Amino acid sequence: MSDFAQNLEQLRNKRRITRQELAKSVGVSEGAIWQYEHGLITPKIQIAVAIAKRLGTTCEALLYGEGKEV
Secondary structure: OOHHHHHHHHHHHHOOOOHHHHHHHHOOOHHHHHHHHOOOOOOOHHHHHHHHHHHOOOHHHHHHOOOOOO
16 A cells, blocks of 8 residues: 555544545545555546645645655
8 A cells, every 4th residue: 555545544534534525525436535545546636636635734744644754
């Protein structure tokens, strides 16, 4: 599993947002969110930015983890 996949799932769970809620808010399917979280596919940059915004974080936090220096 990639860092992005793991960080996405952790941040989503920490904020108590379901895959369905996240998917609807960023305009992708719930299955796409599942695939992102399992490292099967990587979102386009526009979707990654939308995910970060919805989770109240940055793309850097999704890629490297919260509180880590880039």
